[in-house]
Amino acid sequence: xxxxxxxxxxxxxxxxxxxxxxxxxxxxxxxxxxxxxxxxxxxxxxxxxxxxxxxxxxxxxxxxxxxxxxxxxxxxxxxxxxxxxxxxxxxxxxxxxxxxxxxxxxxxxxxxxxxxxxxxxxxxxxxxxxxxxxxxxxxxxxxxxxxxxxxxxxxxxxxxxxxxxxxxxxxxxxxxxxxxxxxxxxxxxxxxxxxxxxxxxxxxxxxxxxxxxxxxxxxxxxxxxxxxxxxxxxxxxxxxxxxxxxxxxxxxxxxxxxxxxxxxxxxxxxxxxxxxxxxxxxxxxxxxxxxxxxxxxxxxx
Amino acid sequence: xxxxxxxxxxxxxxxxxxxxxxxxxxxxxxxxxxxxxxxxxxxxxxxxxxxxxxxxxxxxxxxxxxxxxxxxxxxxxxxxxxxxxxxxxxxxxxxxxxxxxxxxxxxxxxxxxxxxxxxxxxxxxxxxxxxxxxxxxxxxxxxxxxxxxxxxxxxxxxxxxxxxxxxxxxxxxxxxxxxxxxxxxxxxxxxxxxxxxxxxxxxxxxxxxxxxxxxxxxxxxxxxxxxxxxxxxxxxxxxxxxxxxxxxxxxxxxxxxxxxxxxxxxxxxxxxxxxxxxxxxxxxxxxxxxxxxxxxxxxxxxxxxxxxxxxxxxxxxxxxxxxxxxxxxxxxxxxxxxxxxxxxxxxxxxxxxxxxxxxxxxxxxxxxxxxxxxxx
Numbered sequence: 132x133x134x135x136x137x138x139x140x141x142x143x144x145x146x147x148x149x150x151x152x153x154x155x156x157x158x159x160x161x162x163x164x165x166x167x168x169x170x171x172x173x174x175x176x177x178x179x180x181x182x183x184x185x186x187x188x189x190x191x192x193x194x195x196x197x198x199x200x201x202x203x204x205x206x207x208x209x210x211x212x213x214x215x216x217x218x219x220x221x222x223x224x225x226x227x228x229x230x231x232x233x234x235x236x237x238x239x240x241x242x243x244x245x246x247x248x249x250x251x252x253x254x255x256x257x258x259x260x261x262x263x264x265x266x267x268x269x270x271x272x273x274x275x276x277x278x279x280x281x282x283x284x285x286x287x288x289x290x291x292x293x294x295x296x297x298x299x300x301x302x303x304x305x306x307x308x309x310x311x312x313x314x315x316x317x318x319x320x321x322x323x324x325x326x327x328x329x330x331x332x333x334x335x336x337x338x339x340x341x342x343x344x345x346x347x348x349x350x351x352x353x354x355x356x357x358x359x360x361x362x363x364x365x366x367x368x369x370x371x372x373x374x375x376x377x378x379x380x381x382x383x384x385x386x387x388x389x390x391x392x393x394x395x396x397x398x399x400x401x402x403x404x405x406x407x408x409x410x411x412x413x414x415x416x417x418x419x420x421x422x423x424x425x426x427x428x429x430x431x432x
Numbered sequence: 433x434x435x436x437x438x439x440x441x442x443x444x445x446x447x448x449x450x451x452x453x454x455x456x457x458x459x460x461x462x463x464x465x466x467x468x469x470x471x472x473x474x475x476x477x478x479x480x481x482x483x484x485x486x487x488x489x490x491x492x493x494x495x496x497x498x499x500x501x502x503x504x505x506x507x508x509x510x511x512x513x514x515x516x517x518x519x520x521x522x523x524x525x526x527x528x529x530x531x532x533x534x535x536x537x538x539x540x541x542x543x544x545x546x547x548x549x550x551x552x553x554x555x556x557x558x559x560x561x562x563x564x565x566x567x568x569x570x571x572x573x574x575x576x577x578x579x580x581x582x583x584x585x586x587x588x589x590x591x592x593x594x595x596x597x598x599x600x601x602x603x604x605x606x607x608x609x610x611x612x613x614x615x616x617x618x619x620x621x622x623x624x625x626x627x628x629x630x631x632x633x634x635x636x637x638x639x640x641x642x643x644x645x646x647x648x649x650x651x652x653x654x655x656x657x658x659x660x661x662x663x664x665x666x667x668x669x670x671x672x673x674x675x676x677x678x679x680x681x682x683x684x685x686x687x688x689x690x691x692x693x694x695x696x697x698x699x700x701x702x703x704x705x706x707x708x709x710x711x712x713x714x715x716x717x718x719x720x721x722x723x724x725x726x727x728x729x730x731x732x733x734x735x736x737x738x739x740x741x742x743x744x745x746x747x748x749x750x751x752x753x754x755x756x757x758x759x760x761x762x763x764x765x766x767x768x769x770x771x772x773x774x775x776x777x778x779x780x781x782x783x784x785x786x787x788x789x790x791x792x793x794x795x796x797x798x799x800x801x802x803x804x805x806x807x808x
Contacts, residue, residue, distance in 0.1 A: 219693045227689060231494075234683035236751045245680045246691035248673040258671045414678075 138252065145208030145230030146171050147340040148224060148309045154186050160186045163412055166202075166366050168359050170309060170340035175331060176369075177351040178344045179384055180361035184240030186344045188359070190311050193342065194226040195219030223251035227298040229314040235287030239279055240268040242286050243301050271304045272297065299330045303337065310334055311342045316350045321421075328354050335379060348384060349421060352377045474744035477795045480681050481742070481788075482759045492521025493773035501635055503773060508651065511656040511765030515758055517732055518739035520709035522757035523669065524702040525740050528682035528749030529585040531703060533574060534710040534736065536597035541567045542714035543600050546724035549619040551607060556621035558670045562733055564711050569674030570596065571707025575700030585703075593733065598778030601726045614723035622719070629653065629719040654716045658758070661709070665754035678702065683750030738785060739764050742792040763788065 146169035155163040162184045170176040180186045191197045192204065195213030203210055208223050213219045233242050244264045251260040268282045277296050279289070286294060295315045302310050312331065316324040327333070331354050336343055345351050351358065358375065360367035360383050367383050433455055470476065489498045497503040517534060534714055541563040548559035574592055616622065636648040645660045669675040680688035681695045689695050710729065718724045739760030745752025767784050771777075 216690055222691055226690065229686070234680055234687050234750065236746075237679050241676055241679065245676055245688060246693045248676050250673060258667075259673050259676055261671070401765050 138175065144171075145205070145209060147376075148222075149205045150189075150199070151205070151308065153189075153192060153199040153202050153384055155185075155192065156200045161364055162197050163199075166361070168366070168369060170342050172308070172340050173335055173338050175335050175341045175343055175354050176357045177355035177358045178342055178361065179346065179348065179351055179358055179380065180286060181384060183363070184346075184361040185364040186346075186361055187313065188364075189310055189341065190226060190313055191342055193219065193224060193309075209237060220305075223304035223306065223308035224311065225309070227302060227303065227313065228310040228314060229317060233289075233294050233298060236285055238283045239284040239286055239289070239297060239334040240264045241286060243268040243271070243282075243297065243304075245303055247276075252344050254282065267304070269302050275300045275303070277330075284343070290323060292318050292326050295327050297320075299327075303334055303339065307339060309342065310341045313341070313344050314348060315344075316345060324350055346384070348381050350378060352380065433435065437733070439584055445453065447762065451624055468707065472695055473641040474751060474753045474796075476599055476744070478743045478756045478759035478763065481795070482762050485763055485770070489766060489770035489774065493770055493775075494774065496773045498773040501637065501647045502770065503649075505635075505649035505651045507762075507765040507769040508655050509765070510768050511761045512654040512715065513682050514656070514732065514764050515658040515717075516661055516713050517706070517736040518757035519658070519665045519707050519745070519754050520706040520738045521736040522743060522745050522752055522754045523665055523678060524706050524747050525737070526669070526749060526752040527678045527690050527699055527702045527748070528685065529578060529587060529699055529702065530737065531571075531574065531706040532586065532589040532733045533592040533596060535731060535733040536600070537570055537707055537710035538569075538595050538714045539724075539726050539734060540596050540714075541711045542728055543604055543613065543726050544725040546613040546616055546718055547604065548614055549602070550615055553619075555615045556616070556619045556625050558753030559619075560625065563608070563714065564708070567610070567707040567711035567714075568704050572700060575640045575703035579696040579699050580584035584683050587789040589644040591731075596727070598629060599672070604726050611727070612725040614725060616718055616724065617722040620721075623718050623722075625715070629716045652716075652720070657712065658761070661712075661757045662754050674698070674701075679750055681749075703762055707801060729743070735764060740787060741796075744792075744796050760792075 149167075149169035151167050153163060153166045154161070166189060168178070168189070177188055178189065188197065192199050194218045198212065198214075204213070206224070211218075216226075225424045227345060234245070236303065237245070238244050241259070241264070242326075245265075248259045249263045249267070249330065249423070250257050250259050251263070272279050272282075275296065277293065277295070277300060279293070283408070285426070286297070289297070295312075301311070304407075315327050315331075319327065328350060331341055331343060335354075335356075343351060343355065352372075355372060357369055357371050358380055359369045360380070362384075370380075445513075468520070490524065493631075498507075512571040521531060521534070539777070544566050545556070546565040548562055551558045554562070570592065574585070574589050577588050581588075601611055604613070631653040633651045633653070634648060635651055636646060639696040669678060677688065677693045677695075677698045680691075680693050681698045685695045710732075713732070714724075714728065717728055740757045741760070743756025743758070743760035743762055745754065745756060764785070768781055769789065771781055771784065
């Protein structure tokens, strides 16, 4: 069950991006130790772990923010060393950070094209083609089923889910092959989280490899194809969805402590998961039921 | 920012933009009127403030000369010199940084030019270029220290403010034994320089010799420099990639870096821009007065920040406008000259200025809150 050898089952060929035996030290602190992980095209790889497990450090290695202290990184089978986030972007790896996805005071279309603005004109008259930016932003968002009221409104006026969705649409538009999403559903309401999960499924449908970081199994399990579990900087391994049940994932993450109280809730949800493979059309209903299950649990306890 | 563009496009454009699935407009929004998009601009508060202050002085000082062309020319001249600085400072502050060193760059670059031309006999324009080189290097060093160390620019440029002021006073006294220098008008190339930096345009109402009472005003070319720079800065800010990067660098440097914006380069260029503006003001002053003084420009760094903040730019960066800085500088000029016309002792000017700053910050907070929350 240790990972690099495990084929994803959905694709052949080398993974889009892969780390082998990567470690990261900050001074005397061991942040990550001997982690291996990969993601293929058309696959959602969920990176699970509790707070402090090293998830953020690992994605910063993928995103070119930190170089690994040990180990190698491969993009489509070739070894790479990223010196900056720009290198990772150029290699087709786009990262959407939880808090730093968007700049609140800037308009939706200015955010969408920040760093890759379309221009028209030549020489000193080369200028930002705002009309095209607005049009493209609107079209790209519509393609993902997001209907922003007005692309010139500040991003700060959007809801958290809308912001994440715009960031995902942006990454897809700019030709990302690998999409890394850092806790995109944290701090979102049930319905909004469902919307974001639907976009994740859509990105997979368009052939992207998605690395979905979360500490919420209930968000990860319905969309995930494979799961990598981190705990205190080490990996418990990577599991295909057919190898592991939601309960087992939870028990590995929670370390068995809260299992008793989670048990009832999980039984309720387990039967829904078998159908989860056929995309996320019914995510909304699932979440509604989960919410009820939690409430029932609360009533009983 | 983007606010004006999209909403000011004709409907045809909007329809063409979203042809296929889904409604082009969201049913939750009744209609975003052009008026609303104007009202959400950062400079709107300062624009109303400018009008209000003009009306106020027109009433209390109208018959003592405020409304005449001569009076108008005096407050525009004051506004222009501050405005050149404020426009550049606005870009820098939108980019999330401060520059307190510009006051001493004005004194130093003016004195460098005068020293080279008067004491060492350089051609004036060569001396001016040397002074420009000095200013740009200072701007670069300010920027490099800020982006390298991550120290607040407030502190870094406060340090360079004192270093440069002290160094130019010391150097000038060593060379000349004094702290000011005249006779710039006797140097080679002064006539051309005067045309570029210090021409005055006499404008008169006596166009056809018809009016009995002739009203004349002498308008300096610095007003054109001010408005030209403001137009250029506005174009850069709203219509170029670099402008978008300025907003990004100020709004959230880390987020901007994550999408590939060269934040450090943007900030260094902005520090060089404020240094350039300080040099330009120094040129205008030295040529106009035909002399340099090491203490020129004292306090200008704060006045520039005040004008920018009155103009609606956020102290924390990421939001603001160059047009707002124009209004801010205009308000500064009108108040400074207006209280003289109104017969109030000029000592009271600073009280006005401080109160205005406070009011502007409060109004801007209110306006901005309305702009971002009302569309939620």
